Amino acid sequence: MSSEKVKVGFLGAGKMATALAKGLLSSGFATSEDVIASDVNAAAREHFFLVTKAQTTASSREVLEQSQVIFLAVKPQSISSLLDEVMADLSPRHLIVSIAAGVRLSTIESAVGDKRVIRVMPNTPCLVGEGASGFSRGSHATWDDADLVSKMFSTVGLAIEVPEPLLDAVTGLSGSGPAYAFAMIEALSDGGVLMGLPRASATQLAAQTLLGAAKMVLETGEHPGQLKDAVTSPAGTTIAGLLALEQAGLRGSLMNAVRAATERARELSRS
Incomplete structure (x- = not known):
């Protein structure tokens, strides 16, 4: 997937999603027209809009309809219900990027089948553009997908690809x-x-x-x-x-x- 004119959607509009969206926009990787976020919490949607001036919605389906890269940016305990909600609207054009701490690739892939998935472990300095993130590809994600995710997280710091078993060490370190x-x-x-x-x-x-x-x-x-x-x-x-x-x-x-x-x-x- 080329980084040119990629439409980016966030399922969840919390602090980390807002920080990443801000990095994508300030770096010129994306424009506010290329970004959309959904959240059931109106205050989270309002804050996301104030920071990014990007579109927000209460509808997960609307995010999937408009985006190619889909960030799973909800709390780990909400991942299962979120995947159940959006599964019917996922298509081969979607790259799924999970930033839900501790949720393994196998858990996500068991819900989404042969869709392309990348798991990322970011850290809180992403909020000030100096993050240190580790990421791992799922069984169907490509080198181009990994390159795209690396570029995206490089807008808020440093991003390094590691095998998934080492993501726990990334958690312990960065x-x-x-x-x-x-x-x-x-x-x-x-x-x-x-x-x-x-x-x-x-x-x-x-x-x-x-x-x-x-x-x-x-x-x-x-x-x-x-x-x-x-x-x-x-x-x-x-x-x-x-x-x-x-x-x-x-x-x-x-x-x-x-x-x-x-x-x-x-x-x-x-x-």
């Missing part, structure tokens, strides 16, 4: 990862306050420091260890701080956080 980063920012800010900085200044410096460090990793392509060594002078301040982090077990704690979140994601997927 899905839950913003919470780890927020905790680190809060702790760094606390350290700044401990050493005399005003709270507002400490929080700004902490957040910008993590943002800048992340940008250096992505833009230079260098290993994080190399970048760390470049900041670490012999007998200097940074190595003293790194020693404190090693003694506190920071690396092991973060690795364990990813493992624990991944294992929990696996449990939820099975249930």
Whole structure:
């Protein structure tokens, strides 16, 4: 499926659907005439329209009639009833993209048959255009479908294709990862306050420091260890701080956080 003049529909007009639609529009990937969203919640429809100026409706059928790419953007517990509702109106021209957390491809494909399906695990920084998303193709989705989804999610950050069994690890790393980063920012800010900085200044410096460090990793392509060594002078301040982090077990704690979140994601997927 070419990305030229693709009509995009959202079944569900919540925050993630709105953020993705905003990314598609601001990047020039689509125009407001190319996007439509449905939701039973009038307030969600109103917010989607205010942000995107795209069409909204209470009718799922109307979305399917007007769109080629269909986003399943409802809560996981609502997926089954949604698929039952729209199944009769799905056709071979539709590419189904699910952003429902924990809902496996097999669950969706068992409901939609031989339709093309891609499952995506986005994260909340998509709301500010800096997301980190993993996605997996279903058994009938093509390379072109994957390329299209990658381009769409690249409008709100980074998108990487992985085999579906690894999507739980994506959940444990980038899905839950913003919470780890927020905790680190809060702790760094606390350290700044401990050493005399005003709270507002400490929080700004902490957040910008993590943002800048992340940008250096992505833009230079260098290993994080190399970048760390470049900041670490012999007998200097940074190595003293790194020693404190090693003694506190920071690396092991973060690795364990990813493992624990991944294992929990696996449990939820099975249930």
